[in-house]
Amino acid sequence: MKDFLQQIIYGINAGSIYALIALGYTMVYGIVKLINFAHGDILMMGAYFGLLAITVLGLPFPLAIVIAMLVCAAFGMIINKVAYKPLRNAPRISALITALGISMFLENYFVVQFGLEVRKMPEIAWLKGEVFIGGLSIPKVTFLIVGLSIACMIALQFIVRKTKVGKAMRAVSEDMQAAKLMGINVDKTISITFALGSALGGLGGVLYSVAYYQVEPYMGILPGLKAFVAAVLGGIGIIPGAMFGGFVMGIIENLTKGFISSSWSNAILFGILILVLLFKPSGIFGKNTREKV
């Protein structure tokens, strides 16, 4: 039982990072119907920018997080403008292939800039060590990761549900043309969506590198794909679904590692994608809402 709970804690830790990244996939899909396969690389970039902010600029960790999020937000908007916006009226497959191209470009650009060597995120003194609760050991960094992730998700929900820009995002995602006829600047709204999703991805990157210490150009691929599965599991385009899917993925991954075998964990995670696509392609939170027309 203790082992089980211990793995659940590790699972929540990993899952909150998957949830952050899954949000980026699902928000962008929700609004432009594009799986932004470059989103995993935003995570990688966030980790690098966080690392550089700490090691080169000598900034404190909280500020490094903010910088990583801001720079990733900017890159998200640039990627949208350069790569996806010109293809808005093109067949969807063109945009998808472009996303893969952007992903490869970013990975290789970071290889050229920073080399293939695996860099280590410096240990943050106040995050070292563990807290023991009822015989369970919880790394201090887990509190930070889970706390920050959940805070950001609540903030995002607030933005999407209550603010003018969030409502515009929902309107554009439902009917782009009707949104234009309301006076909504669709391009700007899409750009903001990319910025928000990428900022969360950047945060995910910093937290991921703090949890697992390493930073390298291909680090975004696997967590990116797992987060994509999380978004599909929860129901692509549905924000609470992405959060839920992220936590489920993290917990399943760690239970597999703890009780079956580490080498099986990825096979099982991606097996989930196949099962979802076979039996409930709309995801757990996706329902066929009846709409009168």
Added chain:
Amino acid sequence: MLKVNDIQVYYGAIHAIKGISFEVNQGEIVTLIGANGAGKTTILHTVSGLIKPKTGNVQLFDKEISNIEAHKIVEMGMAQVPEGRRVFAKMSVQENLEMGAFSRKDKGNFDADYDMVFEKFPRLKERRKQLAGTMSGGEQQMLAMARALMSRPKILLMDEPSMGLAPILVDEIFNIIQEINKAGTTILLVEQNAHKALTIASRAYVLETGTVVLSGPANELLDNDEVKRAYLG
């Protein structure tokens, strides 16, 4: 107020609008009537800036708007009730109305506007919190109209507001259109229900496959033999 000068519009290779001109003056209800595929919706989309004319231009308040983005045209005072209502189904009635007011610069308090639209459409008030997609077709049409009014348009474009509605609702919708017009909003109405449209309009243009074949005061067109045969049955 609104002037359309000899526009030609293409959908890919399809020549949808083959040189159409018309104008709408302050305070009028002008209607474009014609069969399916005559190009009525294409014209409204071009006027609203959703599609750009290949040649010709559109002027609103003596300013050329052919190259202005759709969302900025709304700010200038032109709103559209699109064909098929196109309410935001997953948003509440209240949120749909807020989207209608999106372009307004006078931030914050739209209470007077809510009162105005709820007075016209009392059923929306009861359903303020309800998701738009769960309402009946007639209620959605009313929401689409209320939503457009929230931008306080000087000119309102309406695309087939009676489509798919029960006759009693059609009468109600047309009464409301007249009310909106009397309150000072100019209206450009596109309709397949030619009889109804001609009854409330001051002037009309009859379209056939992308060109204007007839135009004139609405009451004269009501008596026109050709119009009677083709559109009034």
